[in-house]
Amino acid sequence: MTAEDWEARVAALWERLDAMGREDFVEAMKALAAERGEDDPDALFEVGGAHDSTGYTEAAVGYYERAVGAGLSGVRRRRVSIQMASSLRETGHPDRALAMIEEEKSRGSDEYDDALAMCEALTLAKLGRDREGLSVALTALAPHLPRYQRSTVNYARGLVGKDPIR
Known part of the structure; x- marks a missing residue:
């Protein structure tokens, strides 16, 4: 499996978000992420986003932090700042969000x-x-x-x- 194949499968899963149940979507994203390994920054980011987009905002923050710690880069690095700041804001940490x-x-x-x-x-x-x-x-x-x-x-x-x- 190439990185491009994995990215295409992630994009296809995101396209099905509204048609899937919350837990099913998160589990499907976790399964895709597992293909990349538990410390892959892109996979951690996508699992964080899956949690965030399905209402598991607090859990998302942990995945986002792990993704950054694992060396997340490129456009996902920019996106993680936006998404994690939003999650922090909504979970009672707006000062931390603003600093981010x-x-x-x-x-x-x-x-x-x-x-x-x-x-x-x-x-x-x-x-x-x-x-x-x-x-x-x-x-x-x-x-x-x-x-x-x-x-x-x-x-x-x-x-x-x-x-x-x-």
């Missing part, structure tokens, strides 16, 4: 920037910092608007007491 988001933002920029901003906005709201969260969300939204990008960014900056961009 801030660390991930310092790693650079990619196609997951908006997802990271969404997670940051929700985490700030969970911490009672709604205006900051709204500012983050509006700033992430602005580039996608057909017009009013500059105004939107300036309104977002104003929410948190920053000067407008001139």
Whole structure:
């Protein structure tokens, strides 16, 4: 079995998520992960995601932490930060989630920037910092608007007491 074959099987299983029961989906993902070994970072990430997507959020965090510890890299490394921060936020650890988001933002920029901003906005709201969260969300939204990008960014900056961009 090649890595590409395994990835295709993982993708196919994710496509069936809504048609499967929670436990069946998690068990199927665990079986796929077992093919890669118990310390494979990609497999651990996928099992974490399976737990997360089926409502076993607390269990997901442990798998995510193991994946990072095992050397998770590439796009899954970026995704694990978003998914684990979301799980931490929802299980009563929003401060830890925000620290993780801030660390991930310092790693650079990619196609997951908006997802990271969404997670940051929700985490700030969970911490009672709604205006900051709204500012983050509006700033992430602005580039996608057909017009009013500059105004939107300036309104977002104003929410948190920053000067407008001139």
